[in-house]
Amino acid sequence: MVHKLAYWFLAGLIISFSAASFSSTEKSLKVKTIPAINFFYGKHTLSNENMHKQGDKIAEKTAYAIATKTPTVLNGPFTYIFENVQSFDPKALTAQIGWPVEKKIQGVDSYLFKETAPFKCITFVHEGPHSELPHAWKKLVTQAIAEGHKVTGEGRTLIKLSGANGYVVAELQLGVQ
Numbered sequence: 001m002v003h004k005l006a007y008w009f010l011a012g013l014i015i016s017f018s019a020a021s022f023s024s025t026e027k028s029l030k031v032k033t034i035p036a037i038n039f040f041y042g043k044h045t046l047s048n049e050n051m052h053k054q055g056d057k058i059a060e061k062t063a064y065a066i067a068t069k070t071p072t073v074l075n076g077p078f079t080y081i082f083e084n085v086q087s088f089d090p091k092a093l094t095a096q097i098g099w100p101v102e103k104k105i106q107g108v109d110s111y112l113f114k115e116t117a118p119f120k121c122i123t124f125v126h127e128g129p130h131s132e133l134p135h136a137w138k139k140l141v142t143q144a145i146a147e148g149h150k151v152t153g154e155g156r157t158l159i160k161l162s163g164a165n166g167y168v169v170a171e172l173q174l175g176v177q
Helices: 002-019 048-069 130-146
Strands: 031-034 038-047 078-082 092-101 112-115 119-129 151-162 167-176
Touching (some): 038 078, 048 078, 119 130, 130 167
Antiparallel strands (some): 038 092, 038 112, 078 092, 078 151, 119 167
16 A cells, blocks of 8 residues: 555656756756765666666665665665766666665675765756666766866766656766866
C-alpha cells in the first residue's frame, strides 16, 4: 500500500514537472562551490541501454545498506561521481555511485566511504529522459570550454527526481578550476 502511494505521488510530481518550462544550457554558465560531502558509495559500470533501471536498483540497495548497516542517515540526493566526463563512453560508464550521508562512517560489505573536498563547478539541471544525460553532459562540457572555463574532468550527476519510463530531474555538476 505504501509503495503504491509513493508511486502515485511520484507520478503526480512528474506530471507537474512536465508542465514546467525546461532549463537550457544556452544561458551563460555560472561557477559555484559545492561544500564537501560524506559519501557512501560503490564503484559500478553501467550500460547506457538500461542505465535508469540499473541506477534505481543501486539507489535502493545502497540506501538499504545505509539504513540497516550504518549509524548514519541519507543527507542529499542519489549521486554519481565521474572521474572524467570529457571521455564519456555513451554505451557504458564507470562511476562512484551512492548517497551523501550525515556523518563519517566506515565502508560496509562492498560499499566504500569518503569525504569529498569542496567542489568548484558549473551546474545545469536536466529535466527529461535519463537516456539523454550523456548528450546533456557533452553539451555542458562543450559550452564550458567555449566560454573559457578550464574543465577538471570530474563531474557529478545528482538525481533529484527519478520517475516512470526513465524521466529524471538531474543536476549536472562539471568541475572547473
